[in-house]
Amino acid sequence: MSSYKFTCNSCSLAFPTGNDQRQHMKTEWHRYNLKRRVAQLPPISEDLFNSKVAGLGDAISEDEDEERNLSKKEKRRRAKEALLEKKNKLLALARDRIAGRGGLARIDSDGKLVVERKSVANEETKLKQGIEKEEEKIYGKDIHLTEEQLEDKLFEEKVKSKVDIPSDTCIFCNLKSKDLNSNATHMFKKHGLYIPEEKYLIDKLGLIEYLGEKVGFGNVCLYCAYQGKNLESVRQHMIAKGHCKIPYDTEDEKLEISKFYDFSTSYANDTRSDENVEADDNGQNSENDEDVVYASEIGLHLPNGLVAGNRSMSRIWRQNIPPERFLDEGQGTVMAAETRNLAAQYGRAAYKQSKRSWRSEKKAQDMNERRKAKFINVKPHFRDELLQ
Numbered sequence: 001m002s003s004y005k006f007t008c009n010s011c012s013l014a015f016p017t018g019n020d021q022r023q024h025m026k027t028e029w030h031r032y033n034l035k036r037r038v039a040q041l042p043p044i045s046e047d048l049f050n051s052k053v054a055g056l057g058d059a060i061s062e063d064e065d066e067e068r069n070l071s072k073k074e075k076r077r078r079a080k081e082a083l084l085e086k087k088n089k090l091l092a093l094a095r096d097r098i099a100g101r102g103g104l105a106r107i108d109s110d111g112k113l114v115v116e117r118k119s120v121a122n123e124e125t126k127l128k129q130g131i132e133k134e135e136e137k138i139y140g141k142d143i144h145l146t147e148e149q150l151e152d153k154l155f156e157e158k159v160k161s162k163v164d165i166p167s168d169t170c171i172f173c174n175l176k177s178k179d180l181n182s183n184a185t186h187m188f189k190k191h192g193l194y195i196p197e198e199k200y201l202i203d204k205l206g207l208i209e210y211l212g213e214k215v216g217f218g219n220v221c222l223y224c225a226y227q228g229k230n231l232e233s234v235r236q237h238m239i240a241k242g243h244c245k246i247p248y249d250t251e252d253e254k255l256e257i258s259k260f261y262d263f264s265t266s267y268a269n270d271t272r273s274d275e276n277v278e279a280d281d282n283g284q285n286s287e288n289d290e291d292v293v294y295a296s297e298i299g300l301h302l303p304n305g306l307v308a309g310n311r312s313m314s315r316i317w318r319q320n321i322p323p324e325r326f327l328d329e330g331q332g333t334v335m336a337a338e339t340r341n342l343a344a345q346y347g348r349a350a351y352k353q354s355k356r357s358w359r360s361e362k363k364a365q366d367m368n369e370r371r372k373a374k375f376i377n378v379k380p381h382f383r384d385e386l387l388q
Helices: 018-025 028-038 046-069 072-101 120-139 147-160 180-191 204-216 231-241 251-256 268-276 287-291 311-317 329-337 339-346 348-374
Strands: 006-008 013-015 104-107 113-116 299-301 307-309
Touching: 006 018, 013 018, 028 046, 180 204, 204 231, 307 311
Parallel strands: none
Antiparallel strands: 006 013, 104 113, 299 307
């Protein structure tokens, strides 16, 4: 160490050059030895320091992985268990302390020695009160409430923070319109709020008030049921996410607003048509039976040539099947000459094989043409005929 000019007193090292010394003083090992030197502890070697860091890193990574995989419920349960364990330790410590003291002694005014025994129950009561205060600091005052009391408290807080949105006020930007229809038009043009099945809507006022109560009282997004902290937060969410719309895809979403609609007019005609085809007591159909020529599995064949099919076969009736082609002699000759009809005449396998051979022949021909084009009019030396 004496042969080198540059040294480190904290790590008891020597270096041949100043650059090595500066690089060493930037390391974590040197900083750790500096802290040990302040604490009047001897320095440790680099291998021992690396082993300590590796062990500490593994322990921290395991704790982080375990903490990351825990759910909120599990974390809350573990916190309660830790608090309960701390409570039991404090109670045991208090019992030992009271039992060790035995009591307090004082001198009375008459000069007699009076021994006062402390009540263990009083000490435990005070200790429990202190632990309850600590629990209230960690979990709040709601820790002693039951589930029903907690729900009632949350409902009261919701009622206090309720914001009434009138039917002539926009749900999303709080713009006041002349009337209900003007407000609905504004929300449709400005925010894209489309009312589904509007021709069957019978209570437009009730629907708008229900949507306003859902946003103003429940602070819930109309589309994704996002729960906001207040009215402004849920409004910003709906505008930013484009959720200014009424969900109307699933059966539950349709049932949610079904009380504002009346679809009886949509199936009134279907009911009358079903009544017309019901059989009477004698097993005969209604007066429209005279118009029916005969009935088959696919439907009723009418005198004008039309077929009244069953609704269950509507998918089949909607098919757009091309009509059968009737070719004359000239068209048949042209069709026979086309290569597209060779597959039907000679078989698909033979036609595919011929097609592959034609393709390979054309590919070889193109390759030969490209190879020839490289050497056309290409000479190694240019010789001007006028100069000869």
